Amino acid sequence: MADFTLQELTAQTIVAANGLTLKPGQEAFLEPETYTHAEEGLDPAGSWPRVVMDGDRVVGYIMGTFDADAREEYLRAALWRIEVAEGAQGMGVGRFAVQALADEARARGFDRITVVWASGEAGPGAFFKAVGFQIVGQTPYGENLGALQLS
Numbered sequence: 599m600a601d602f603t604l605q606e607l608t609a610q611t612i613v614a615a616n617g618l619t620l621k622p623g624q625e626a627f628l629e630p631e632t633y634t635h636a637e638e639g640l641d642p643a644g645s646w647p648r649v650v651m652d653g654d655r656v657v658g659y660i661m662g663t664f665d666a667d668a669r670e671e672y673l674r675a676a677l678w679r680i681e682v683a684e685g686a687q688g689m690g691v692g693r694f695a696v697q698a699l700a701d702e703a704r705a706r707g708f709d710r711i712t713v714v715w716a717s718g719e720a721g722p723g724a725f726f727k728a729v730g731f732q733i734v735g736q737t738p739y740g741e742n743l744g745a746l747q748l749s
């Protein structure tokens with residue numbers, strides 16, 4: 599497996615992260631409707647954006663959000679967004695990024711992280727299951743709610 603590293607955002611990596619190209623049809627899954635509706639209520643102080651580097655190349659982006667006091671349990675320690683460059687998919691970048699978010703959540707005292715996704719052929723459901731999320735419910739918008747236990 600390649601030697602990936604995690605970095606905080608810089609002026610340069612933000613541009614690269616914004617420019618990540620996905621596979622056809624994947625873009626539609628980037629922002630579940632549930633999150634679109636919940637976004638305004640997020641605590642900006644709890645946002646945890648990181649890029650995944652392969653050497654000096656940005657190959658992925660992950661955004662977590664933490665708010666122990668959030669009204670909805672699925673907004674307390676959540677994977678908000680994850681994307682991996684088309685040419686780097688299937689090489690473990692996504693798994694690495696989720697692991698990093700899990701480590702961060704554990705360090706902050708959470709015992710699980712959650713994620714919401716829409717079902718669909720080009721969607722991330724198989725990935726989330728492969729890295730350990732289990733479906734624990736549906737959101738009011740009919741999307742999947744997954745949880746990864748951090749014990």
Ligand SMILES: CC(C)(COP(=O)(O)OP(=O)(O)OC[C@H]1O[C@@H](n2cnc3c(N)ncnc32)[C@H](O)[C@@H]1OP(=O)(O)O)[C@@H](O)C(=O)NCCC(=O)NCCS
Pocket residue numbers: 620624625627628629678679680681682683686687688689690691692693694715721722724725726728729
């Ligand atoms: C979902 C996504 C982040 C996965 O990233 P990735 O780097 O390709 O995933 P990995 O290589 O780390 O794969 C980890 C595991 O998931 C599995 N997996 C990943 N994508 C899969 C797919 N489309 N179908 C089946 N299994 C898949 C891999 O086989 C691997 O399993 P294994 O370790 O048991 O062999 C990437 O496909 C992506 O950017 N998708 C578009 C954006 C998106 O939908 N984001 C989620 C909502 S914000």
